[in-house]
Amino acid sequence: MFFSNIIWIVMDYRYSNMLSEMKQSEIRELLKYASSDDVISFGGGMPNPQAFAIDDLKEIIDYLIENHGKDVFQYGSTAGIVTLRKEISKMLSETEKIKVSENNIIVTSGSQQGLYASAKVLCDPFDPVITEMPTYIGALSAYNANKVDIHGVEMDDDGIMTEKVEDEIRSLKNSGKPPKFIYVIPTFQNPSGRTMSLERRKHLLEISEENDIPIIEDNPYGELRYSGSRIPSIKSLDKNDSVVYMGTFSKIMTPGLRIGFIAGPQEFVDRINLLKQALDLATNTLSTYIAAEYLSRGIMKKQIPKSIDLYRRKRDIMLRALADHFPDDSEWTKPDGGMFLWARVNSRIDTTLMAKEAISRGVMYVSGSAFYPHMERRDEMRLNFTFPTDEKIEEGIKRLASLIREKTAHL
Amino acid sequence: MFFSNIIWIVMDYRYSNMLSEMKQSEIRELLKYASSDDVISFGGGMPNPQAFAIDDLKEIIDYLIENHGKDVFQYGSTAGIVTLRKEISKMLSETEKIKVSENNIIVTSGSQQGLYASAKVLCDPFDPVITEMPTYIGALSAYNANKVDIHGVEMDDDGIMTEKVEDEIRSLKNSGKPPKFIYVIPTFQNPSGRTMSLERRKHLLEISEENDIPIIEDNPYGELRYSGSRIPSIKSLDKNDSVVYMGTFSKIMTPGLRIGFIAGPQEFVDRINLLKQALDLATNTLSTYIAAEYLSRGIMKKQIPKSIDLYRRKRDIMLRALADHFPDDSEWTKPDGGMFLWARVNSRIDTTLMAKEAISRGVMYVSGSAFYPHMERRDEMRLNFTFPTDEKIEEGIKRLASLIREKTAHL
Numbered sequence A, B: 001m002f003f004s005n006i007i008w009i010v011m012d013y014r015y016s017n018m019l020s021e022m023k024q025s026e027i028r029e030l031l032k033y034a035s036s037d038d039v040i041s042f043g044g045g046m047p048n049p050q051a052f053a054i055d056d057l058k059e060i061i062d063y064l065i066e067n068h069g070k071d072v073f074q075y076g077s078t079a080g081i082v083t084l085r086k087e088i089s090k091m092l093s094e095t096e097k098i099k100v101s102e103n104n105i106i107v108t109s110g111s112q113q114g115l116y117a118s119a120k121v122l123c124d125p126f127d128p129v130i131t132e133m134p135t136y137i138g139a140l141s142a143y144n145a146n147k148v149d150i151h152g153v154e155m156d157d158d159g160i161m162t163e164k165v166e167d168e169i170r171s172l173k174n175s176g177k178p179p180k181f182i183y184v185i186p187t188f189q190n191p192s193g194r195t196m197s198l199e200r201r202k203h204l205l206e207i208s209e210e211n212d213i214p215i216i217e218d219n220p221y222g223e224l225r226y227s228g229s230r231i232p233s234i235k236s237l238d239k240n241d242s243v244v245y246m247g248t249f250s251k252i253m254t255p256g257l258r259i260g261f262i263a264g265p266q267e268f269v270d271r272i273n274l275l276k277q278a279l280d281l282a283t284n285t286l287s288t289y290i291a292a293e294y295l296s297r298g299i300m301k302k303q304i305p306k307s308i309d310l311y312r313r314k315r316d317i318m319l320r321a322l323a324d325h326f327p328d329d330s331e332w333t334k335p336d337g338g339m340f341l342w343a344r345v346n347s348r349i350d351t352t353l354m355a356k357e358a359i360s361r362g363v364m365y366v367s368g369s370a371f372y373p374h375m376e377r378r379d380e381m382r383l384n385f386t387f388p389t390d391e392k393i394e395e396g397i398k399r400l401a402s403l404i405r406e407k408t409a410h411l
Helices: A026-034 A054-072 A081-095 A111-122 A139-146 A162-174 A200-213 A266-279 A286-295 A299-325 A349-360 A392-407 B026-034 B054-072 B080-097 B110-122 B137-145 B162-174 B198-211 B266-279 B284-294 B298-323 B351-360 B390-409
Strands: A105-109 A128-133 A147-154 A182-184 A213-216 A244-248 A259-263 A341-342 A379-384 B105-109 B129-134 B149-156 B180-183 B215-218 B242-247 B258-264 B340-344 B380-384
Touching: A026 A081, A054 A299, A054 B054, A081 A105, A081 A244, A081 A259, A081 A286, A081 B380, A111 A139, A111 A213, A111 A244, A111 A259, A111 A266, A111 B266, A128 A139, A128 A162, A139 A147, A147 A162, A147 B105, A162 A200, A182 A200, A182 B110, A182 B284, A200 A213, A259 A266, A259 A286, A266 B110, A266 B137, A286 A299, A286 B284, A299 A341, A299 A392, A349 A392, A392 B054, B054 B284, B054 B298, B080 B105, B080 B258, B080 B284, B105 B110, B105 B266, B110 B137, B110 B215, B110 B242, B110 B258, B110 B266, B129 B137, B129 B162, B137 B149, B162 B198, B180 B198, B198 B215, B258 B266, B258 B284, B284 B298, B298 B340, B298 B390, B351 B390
Parallel strands: A128 A147, A128 A182, A182 A213, A213 A244, B129 B149, B129 B180, B180 B215, B215 B242
Antiparallel strands: A105 A259, A244 A259, A341 A379, B105 B258, B242 B258, B340 B380
C-alpha cells in the first residue's frame, strides 16, 4: 500500500478460454524467413506471381472504376454481388458438373472464412468432426478456434481410408457424440498432394448418407491438374444435399483479392450469411466485382492453362531433384496437380526440430506435424513447388537432401 | 420401410446452438428496399459516393499494379503491411493524439471483424459485457454470435451514464461474473449521434481502472465533425493500457475496401492476430496497399474536409426538415458529426411495426428497437442523413412526418 501512488498499474486482460488451444501457426512463423533472399522457400502455399494475369486485372479494375466507381467502393451485400454468384454457378457447372443456383452460393473472404464459418454454424464447442490426417493447417486453425474436437483418419495413396471413417463414426456414435461433419480435400490434397479415388468418393458419400453426417468438400486446387484425368467432385455425385462445397479463387486468380465461396443447401447458406454479417459484414466489394469480370471476360479460362504449364514444369523439376538427391530411405508423393508434395524421411528424424536448422542452411519447408490434429507423426514435410524459381527448386532440394543425409549419418 | 426405395432422403443438418440467438439484422433486410428508386432511404449507414475520391483511388491503384503488381495480388501478412500500420500510427498521433506503435496495430477486414474478434478473444459464452443502450447493431450481432451476455446502460445527451455503469458493474460483480469489457462509441455514436462529454470519458476511464475492466473504444466517425470542438478520445487519456481502440476507413475513405484496425496492448493484438489467421488469414492485400498510399499521399487529409462540407449541409437539411414537419410530441438529437440522428416519437407508436408501412409510403428508417440488446424501447428510429440527396432528405422527412401524424391521430 505504501507505494500505491507510484506503482504503475497496467490493465489485466482476462482472455477467453475458448481460444486457449490456439497456437501460432508454424507456417505463419516460418513465412517471416520466406522473404529473405538467402532462404529458398518450399514453406508457403503461395501461387507464383508469374501466374497472375496482372495486365488483365489492371484493365478490369480500370473499367470497373470508370464505369462503376460508386458501386465498387460502396458497401456490398453479404452474399456477394449476384453477377459473381451467377458466374460461379456457371463455372461449377462447366468444370465440375456441379449444378447449383446462385442463391445457394455465398461469397466468402477467402476460403479460410468458409472453413471457420462452416464449423461455427454446425458445431458447438467439443463437438467432434472427422478430417483427413494429415489435413490443411488452416482447417485445423479454424476448427481449434471453434473448440471443435478433431478426429483425423488415416490416408493412403487413394485418399482418406473410408473404412476407417466408418470405424471412427461408429466409435463416436457409441460414445454418444456423432461427428458433425466430415471435412475432406479430395483432389490434390493439402498437404499430401494425394487425390481420392472415385471408389472412395462414392463410398464416402454413402457413409455420409447412411449416417446423416454432411461432407464438407474443399476444392482449392481442382483446376490445377498436370497429369492424369479428372475425377468427379463428390458434390457432383451428391443427390441429397449431403455435400457442402467450398472453392476459392486464390490459386487460380490471385490470393490477395480474398475471394472464396461456399455452395450448399439453402438453410446452410442462409446461416453462413447471417454469421458473415457478424464476422465482416461483406466481402471486399471491389474484389467481388473484379472476380465477376474476370470470369465473364473468360480470363479464368485463358489463364489457368498458363498456370498449369508453369506448375507442371516446377512439379517435374522437384520430383526429378528428389529422385536425384534424397536418400533411399525417404519417400514422397507424386501429385497429379495442386501445389504440394509430401515427403517422409527416416522415421528417426524429427522434421519439426530440423526445420530451424534447414533455414540456417537456406531452405524452408513446413514440418508434417503441423498438419496433424495432435502431431501424430514427426517425420514428414510439406514441399511447395509452385512459388520458387526452377533453379531454386533444384538447389533447395539439394540443400535439404544434404541436411537429411548428415542427420541420418548421425542417428 | 415399405417406401424406403423411393423416398427422397435429404441430409438433416444439425446446426450449432451457439448461433441460435442470431437473427436476421433488420437493416440488412430493409436494405433490399433501399435500392428501389421509389423509396427514400434513411436506413443504411452508407457514406455518400460523392465523398469517394474515385480519381485519386484510380491513380493509386494504377500506380500500385504497375509498380507492385506481384505484391498487391499475393497473400499478405495477417497484421497488414507495415507501411499501412505506420501510416495509421501517424494518423492516430496527428488526429487523436494517440501514441501507438505500428506493432500495436492490427488491420482488420472492416471494423466488423474487430468487433467480432475483440469479443472472441475476451469472452467465453455467457460472459457479460457492458454497452451503451442503444448501441451499434453490428456490435450486437458480433456479440450475439459469441453468445455474450449484453448489458446495456442508458445514455443521455452527454453519452453513457457512467454512474449507471458503476451500478451495473457492482451488480454483475455481486452475481459473481464481472463484465469482460465496456464497449462504447463515444463520438457521434451510432445510432444516437450523441457525443460523450469529457467528464464522462474521464469517469469511465477511472471506472475501468478501478474495476480492472478494459474499455473498447470504437471511433468510426470521429473525423466527421460538423460543429462544436473536438473532445479527446478515451484512448488518448489512457496511461495504463486500459483502452482498446478501434477505427475504420469505411466512413472516411470507402467502405467497399473493408479496412478497419485495432490498436491495443501487445498481448491483445497478438491474440487478435492469431484468431484472424483462423477467421480469414489476412485482409485483402490490394486494399491494404491502397489505404497506405491513400494516407501517405495525403488524400485522406484532402478528402475529409470535402466529406464534412457535404455531410454538414445534409445534417442541417434534415434538422430543418424535422423542425418543420415532425409533430410537437417528437424529439431528436442534434449531432455535431457522424452519420445519424435519433428520433423519438409518441411513445404509443411502435416504430418497428410502422417500418413496413413507411416503406409503402416510400421512406425507410431503422427502428430503434434493433439497437437495443433486448428491444427495450420501440418508439425510436435511426435516421441516416449522409446518403440521400438533399431533395430526398426534405421529401423523406415530409413523408415520414405525415405517416407519424396519421398514426398519432388514430391512437
